[in-house]
Amino acid sequence: MFRPAGYSVVDYGHMIECEPRMGIYAEAMRAAITPGCTVIDLGAGFGVFALLACKYGAGHVIAIEPDPSIEQLMPMAKANGFADRITVVRDISTNYTPETKADVIVSDCRGSISLYQHHVATLADARARLLAPGGTLLPMRDTLRIALAQWVSNRRSTIRPWLTNNFGLDLSVGYRFAVNEERKAYLRPEDLMSAAAELAVIDFRTITDPNLDATVELVAERGGAVDGLLIWFDAEIAEGLTYSNAPGEPELVYGQMFLALDNAPRLAAGDRVTVRLRGILQGDDYLWTWDWQVLDAAGTPRGPSVRQSTFLSHMFSPKALARASDLNTPALNSQMMIDRDCLALVGDGRTLDEIARTLQERHPEHLPTHQAALDHAALCLGRYNRG
Ligand SMILES: C[S@@+](CC[C@H](N)C(=O)[O-])C[C@H]1O[C@@H](n2cnc3c(N)ncnc32)[C@H](O)[C@@H]1O
Structure with a gap:
């Protein structure tokens, strides 16, 4: 499955302005692109990397992106005189089979860290199927780092509402959700309480x-x-072409990833915190689990070992959990019946107008007007059709 990123034009604009990210990508493209070569802009957004690839001499650029923003690439290509060199593929890269493999693939599908949604699988697939032997993948490598941090404003805004309030209410049930939520941060060097350790390359x-x-x-x-x-x-x-979203570096669109520690333990200088961090991709998102323990400078535990997880920040209704059980026998509800009829009518080769008329006849209590039936059919089909 692929969940659309849902970036707005403003978000994509921030990415274009995000320095030194853009400048470093541009330099890397300029160095990798040879005259007439084939480039794939994977996750193109509006296709700014695709336009740059043309500017730097690429002979053919394939811009792959499921988001509607990609529809604006051809007008932009025309405005820049590159229209004859760009092919737009409005889809996800894993659905795309190339006629010729690319000499260069450029992409930036990170979130606040490199492990974000299907980023790794996307690039592994691109490497295997879309890149010519000896071709260049941009980016090349990320190193993940971790440190202890103080984030007092987050403690106030995210944690405190569940522990104390002006009305004498006990809201502590909400605390475990808040303290296990993954947050996006923009912290500074003075917020760090330890040196950074390397998590992974x-x-x-x-x-x-x-x-x-x-x-x-x-x-x-x-x-x-x-x-x-x-x-x-x-x-x-x-x-040699690097940038970082570390505290102290220019603020980038990604932000940093912050995982709170339960009860914000008090440390003395020299105390150690052992952390086992696991990220498991489940469906479209990572489930993060962080097991940690505070030890004093001599290595003696100064408290219990604690297990936290973003799983504990999710609110599951007992009904939804029961529905997901493999023992559940799902029953058709009225919305499903309308959609079942709608899809069957598509299979019969009917026009949208005919589909709407039949749906309205069969389900007048839910679709009282022709317009309501048209809207419903368009919405139902929109789940399956892109572009
Ligand atoms: C962070 S934006 C990057 C936009 C632009 N390339 C840039 O760097 O400024 C990542 C884009 O990748 C797209 N994307 C993610 N996975 C993709 C895939 N497998 N195939 C095509 N596009 C993908 C998302 O829809 C999103 O528009």
């Missing part, structure tokens, strides 16, 4: 496993309450 030229399981020990460099773990990446787009 993600080499896009070889990686196949999207999951992470890493254990690190972080040593507090100063005393105080530690709010959580901050995770970021150092990107190497090509040899």
Whole structure:
């Protein structure tokens, strides 16, 4: 499955302005592109990398993107004199089979860290099926890093509402959801309480496993309450062309990933926190689990071992869980019946108008007007049709 990213034009605009990210990508493309070569812009958005590839001499550029933003690429290509060199593929890359493989594939499908949705599988597939032997993959490699962090404003805005309020209400049931939620952060060097440890090197030229399981020990460099773990990446787009979303570096669109520690334990300088961080891709998203324990400088535990997980931040209704059970026998409800009829009518080769008329006849209580039936049919079919 692929869940659309849902970026707006403003989001894509921020990506274009995001420096040094754009400048480094542009430099890497300029170095990798040889006159007349074939380039794939994977996850093109509006296709700015595709336009740059043409500018740097590519002979053919294939821009792949499921989002409607890609429909604006051809007008932009015309405006820049590149229309004859660009092919637009409005789909996800894993559905695309190329006629010729690319000499260069350029993409940036990260979230706040490199392990984001199907990024790893997407690039592993692109490497295997879309890239010519000896071709260049941009980005080349990311290194994930982690450190202890203080984030006092998050403690106030995210955690405190569930622990204390002006009305004397006990809202503590909400605490476990809040403290297990993954947050996007923009922290500074002074917010860090330990040196960074390396979590993983993600080499896009070889990686196949999207999951992470890493254990690190972080040593507090100063005393105080530690709010959580901050995770970021150092990107190497090509040899010698790097940028990072580490604290202290220019703020980038990605932000950093923050995982809170239950009860924000107080540390003394020299205390250590052992952390086992696991990221397991489940469906379209990562489930993050962080097991941690505070030890004093001599290695003696200073509290229990704690297990946290983004799983605990999700609210599952007992009804929804029962529905997902393999023992459940699903029953048709009225919405399903309308959709079943709608899809069957599509199979009969009817026009949308005919489909709507038949649906209205069969389900007048739910589709009282022709317009309501038309809207319903369009919505139902929109789930299956792109473009
Ligand atoms: C962060 S945006 C990058 C846009 C632009 N390339 C840039 O770097 O400014 C990532 C884009 O990748 C697209 N994407 C993610 N996975 C994809 C896939 N497998 N095939 C095609 N597009 C994909 C998303 O829809 C999103 O528009």
